[in-house]
Amino acid sequence: MRVTDPSGQVGRRAVVIDDEASLTSLIASYLETDGFEVWQALNGLDGLTAIRDHVPDVVVLDLNLPGVDGIELARQARVFSDAYIIMLTARAEEVDKLIGLAVGADDYMTKPFSPRELLARVRALLRRPRSVGAHGSPDAPPGVGGPPVVPGRQGVRNGRAPGRDGWSAADEGHGIVGGDEPGANPDRLVIGALTVDLTGREVTLAGRCVHLTRTEFDLLAALAARPGAVLTREALLRAVWGPAWVGDPHAADVHLANVRRKLGDTAAAQRFIRTVRGVGYRMGPG
Numbered sequence: 381m382r383v384t385d386p387s388g389q390v391g392r393r394a395v396v397i398d399d400e401a402s403l404t405s406l407i408a409s410y411l412e413t414d415g416f417e418v419w420q421a422l423n424g425l426d427g428l429t430a431i432r433d434h435v436p437d438v439v440v441l442d443l444n445l446p447g448v449d450g451i452e453l454a455r456q457a458r459v460f461s462d463a464y465i466i467m468l469t470a471r472a473e474e475v476d477k478l479i480g481l482a483v484g485a486d487d488y489m490t491k492p493f494s495p496r497e498l499l500a501r502v503r504a505l506l507r508r509p510r511s512v513g514a515h516g517s518p519d520a521p522p523g524v525g526g527p528p529v530v531p532g533r534q535g536v537r538n539g540r541a542p543g544r545d546g547w548s549a550a551d552e553g554h555g556i557v558g559g560d561e562p563g564a565n566p567d568r569l570v571i572g573a574l575t576v577d578l579t580g581r582e583v584t585l586a587g588r589c590v591h592l593t594r595t596e597f598d599l600l601a602a603l604a605a606r607p608g609a610v611l612t613r614e615a616l617l618r619a620v621w622g623p624a625w626v627g628d629p630h631a632a633d634v635h636l637a638n639v640r641r642k643l644g645d646t647a648a649a650q651r652f653i654r655t656v657r658g659v660g661y662r663m664g665p666g
Contacts (some may be wrong), residue, residue: 393418394416395438398423407440408501420524424450428457431462435463440466443469443473450489451479458483464486466485466489466498468488469489481631484593486593488546508636572652572665576597585643596638596642600636600639609662610659612660641653
């Protein structure tokens with residue numbers, strides 16, 4: 381039986397995986413209060429089983445786990461799950477965080493952390509547009525587990541143009557715009573041999589499908605929607621996660637490095653994603 385949150389909406393699903401039972405229960409209690417149906421696991425193998433069996437919207441995952449550690453768990457989960465993954469780590473080293481993002485985590489937090497901040501990050505992730513509703517339902521409202529809102533004009537959202545650093549806070553979380561020129565299909569962005577299908581959430585390069593995570597797709601789409609504009613890291617991450625996004629803006633660097641690799645691009649060539657030093661990123665000519 382699915383639970384209902386205070387607003388009357390059907391509750392979402394979450395899996396919390398940590399070998400500290402007290403911490404797992406604490407996180408679960410915060411999520412349940414917010415309307416989630418929550419399953420808990422104390423090791424990596426049980427965590428993988430819970431993700432496979434319960435098809436969660438969100439996974440909160442500790443890095444240090446007995447059996448299968450968090451890095452390997454995230455890598456394996458990405459084979460069959462498109463859940464948002466928030467990784468928890470007691471390690472302060474940047475390399476651990478970057479590895480977590482590289483294998484498919486969407487965000488990370490360093491222990492000790494505030495459960496309220498964790499809940500805020502979960503909410504921010506769930507405000508991101510999805511091609512279908514939770515658990516395959518296409519009927520969820522646009523921008524909240526439903527299809528992305530795609531206005532018919534490039535560079536305009538809700539009747540307004542973006543500011544210098546990208547979309548304003550009032551415009552965040554309303555989907556990604558499209559259309560390369562007047563009369564173009566607003567749902568398909570074409571950069572050279574690269575095509576980004578916003579409705580189908582599919583990327584093809586010279587006719588070959590490129591498999592991206594949700595975060596990678598949304599970052600690429602945000603850049604492709606404004607091919608001549610330079611977007612700051614903060615503007616990119618807010619375009620993906622909404623105005624409530626908090627975290628390390630350099631997470632964008634890791635995700636975009638993954639996109640480059642999957643597109644056969646390099647930091648030296650920068651055919652598709654160009655780094656503008658000291659500012660952010662923009663699309664290359666392809």
